[in-house]
């Protein structure tokens with residue numbers, strides 16, 4: 001049954017794609033084998049993550065980005081994660097309306113995903129959905145998330161390029177530091193530049209980027225090695241050891257999504273970042289790190305599933321003993337791992 005869905009996706013059947021996304025979202029048994037079938041067809045799409053505070057104008061901007069890519073003859077798939085925000089009161093419906101003018105276009109596919117009811121793992125689901133869209137053959141895949149929680153920030157790791165949307169006068173600057181948004185931004189959009197304060201937001205960002213790179217440099221000196229983030233904003237050559245390798249400085253693009261101003265520049269900035277990813281050593285390292293993190297996450301989940309099904313009630317018993325303080329948590333885990341290994345050897 002699932003192989004039929006996979007084959008449908010590969011032959012560009014839109015109903016199969018919708019079904020595949022539902023299976024991934026629900027983690028229906030066997031969805032992994034479907035993803036295995038899809039994987040060889042992936043790796044061609046350019047994945048852009050769009051994040052930022054509620055109401056910053058992400059969806060309006062995404063709608064404009066879609067138009068630019070479509071004009072260039074590219075097909076676009078969009079995953080909007082939890083579009084419900086208290087700020088705009090905009091539910092899934094709101095996002096649909098904002099991107100509605102693309103709804104009759106067969107080259108555009110938009111799917112909303114709710115975060116409610118997800119027990120973690122949302123970033124994994126998002127990544128798997130991106131894979132399905134990639135296998136289907138979309139040239140561009142956009143993932144929109146509200147950048148406020150850790151899980152949302154995790155989702156940005158799904159993307160090649162993360163676009164952080166800010167708006168003046170929303171306290172974004174402070175929020176950004178808190179949420180670690182600076183760390184994940186490859187391109188900044190200062191949207192709503194028709195409002196007062198946009199230049200101030202740009203200046204604040206420039207300052208933060210400069211401070212960010214300085215503090216990262218300080219950290220790398222203290223530890224005597226390069227930082228792995230490959231996201232610091234140094235415009236110079238990286239530490240001098242990589243010769244031709246330059247680091248990425250997140251550009252800041254002012255735009256007015258509602259008036260379609262600055263959108264082409266935004267697309268150009270994203271495409272420059274994409275080129276940097278494949279052309280520079282730090283860019284390739286980042287791609288490598290992203291996949292490594294995915295494999296580790298999958299491994300963690302598989303090991304835990306395996307341990308839970310192998311050890312059954314032993315985990316509960318251990319928890320109970322820790323609770324009654326008969327054993328410390330460290331010893332309890334050591335004993336569980338030992339029991340797991342023993343049972344694996346017997347199997």
Ligand SMILES: Nc1nc2c(ncn2[C@@H]2O[C@H](COP(=O)(O)OP(=O)(O)OP(=O)(O)O)[C@@H](O)[C@H]2O)c(=O)[nH]1
Nearest residue numbers: 054055056057058059060085088090192256257258
């Ligand atoms: N003045 C002005 N308003 C804008 C601009 N871009 C978007 N808006 C408005 O800001 C409001 C929120 O826009 P959305 O695109 O829904 O923002 P969002 O970031 O997707 O919001 P959530 O998904 O709810 O977090 C809407 O009323 C938009 O019309 C802009 O450049 N200037």
Ligand SMILES: [Mg+2]
Nearest residue numbers: 058059083095
């Ligand atoms: Mg939105």
